[in-house]
Amino acid sequence: MGSLQQTIVIRSMTRSHLAGVLDVINADVLPGQASCSASSLLRATTSGGAFVAIGDRILGAAGVGRSRDGAAGVVRWLHGREEPGVVAGLLDHALTRLDGCDVVEAFTGGGVGAVAAGLPEVRSTTREALVTRGFAAMPAGRYLYRSMPLAPASLPGQPRIQVTARGGHRKLTVPGPVGGLLAEATVSVLAPEHGVLRWIEVDSGHRGAGLGTQLLNACLRYLHRLGVRHVTGLLDDHNLTADDGHGRIGAHMIFTRAGFVTGAQLATYTKVG
Numbered sequence: 414m415g416s417l418q419q420t421i422v423i424r425s426m427t428r429s430h431l432a433g434v435l436d437v438i439n440a441d442v443l444p445g446q447a448s449c450s451a452s453s454l455l456r457a458t459t460s461g462g463a464f465v466a467i468g469d470r471i472l473g474a475a476g477v478g479r480s481r482d483g484a485a486g487v488v489r490w491l492h493g494r495e496e497p498g499v500v501a502g503l504l505d506h507a508l509t510r511l512d513g514c515d516v517v518e519a520f521t522g523g524g525v526g527a528v529a530a531g532l533p534e535v536r537s538t539t540r541e542a543l544v545t546r547g548f549a550a551m552p553a554g555r556y557l558y559r560s561m562p563l564a565p566a567s568l569p570g571q572p573r574i575q576v577t578a579r580g581g582h583r584k585l586t587v588p589g590p591v592g593g594l595l596a597e598a599t600v601s602v603l604a605p606e607h608g609v610l611r612w613i614e615v616d617s618g619h620r621g622a623g624l625g626t627q628l629l630n631a632c633l634r635y636l637h638r639l640g641v642r643h644v645t646g647l648l649d650d651h652n653l654t655a656d657d658g659h660g661r662i663g664a665h666m667i668f669t670r671a672g673f674v675t676g677a678q679l680a681t682y683t684k685v686g
């Protein structure tokens with residue numbers, strides 16, 4: 414019998430649900446996204462707020478949270494294999510738990526083990542369920558990804574690059590000839606073999622001269638040395654047809670030239686009242 418005909422019960426998540434919840438989360442992993450590990454799921458759910466939809470097995474799961482004063486709520490993550498009945502059941506339960514909040518956001522954090530905030534556009538059942546319940550969508554950028562079984566070849570004329578570690582992130586910087594920075598990038602290793610290029614920026618007076626391309630190449634080579642074989646790049650780029658004045662076209666250009674392909678468009682959601 415398909416899950417649509419099943420009786421679904423919602424229960425608070427416990428450790429006994431871990432394997433089934435990982436299954437439903439990882440069923441939604443898209444190319445360029447890392448799968449969720451048991452440890453990151455446990456980290457994300459220790460503060461409570463996670464619940465599961467159970468039929469003949471675990472059909473879905475979600476996590477919610479509230480601000481300290483209780484006025485703002487968030488549906489942090491929700492996965493139900495895009496089965497309309499399961500997704501609707503989870504979302505309605507989430508809204509019941511967040512009853513009384515002035516504003517409820519959805520998918521505004523990184524999710525469990527997710528690379529970036531936002532619901533991927535391909536999850537249309539979840540999107541429909543949110544919109545039907547009064548949520549408004551806000552574009553949240555997109556990500557790009559590439560595999561690199563071999564380290565990318567170094568480019569001629571590579572500038573001097575310094576690496577500093579800060580928390581889980583590594584910063585790669587190109588110092589200026591008389592102090593200051595010409596360019597900087599932030600990378601991190603998210604999961605075994607999976608790295609993320611979170612941000613890359615060239616000083617506005619030095620763009621268009623190849624520095625971004627050089628720094629991106631250095632980031633990829635650096636991540637490869639750390640064991641990374643799949644890289645995701647984050648781009649807060651809502652419009653690829655016109656420069657928004659901040660070099661977003663330049664960013665898309667250097668990523669695609671370095672072998673990245675465009676992943677899903679992401680959106681966050683808000684419901685007021």
Ligand SMILES: CC(C)(COP(=O)(O)OP(=O)(O)OC[C@H]1O[C@@H](n2cnc3c(N)ncnc32)[C@H](O)[C@@H]1OP(=O)(O)O)[C@@H](O)C(=O)NCCC(=O)NCCS
Pocket residue numbers: 611612613614615616619620621622623624625626627647648649656659660661662663664665666667
């Ligand atoms: C993205 C960024 C790092 C690129 O740095 P850069 O030093 O200019 O990069 P490069 O010079 O190596 O390459 C940029 C390419 O984009 C092209 N480009 C830049 N703006 C463009 C535009 N408006 N239209 C078309 N092409 C454009 C450049 O001509 C160049 O291509 P070319 O080498 O074929 O001439 C820089 O634009 C930047 O700091 N942007 C603001 C921060 C940002 O948005 N970062 C991305 C988020 S992760």
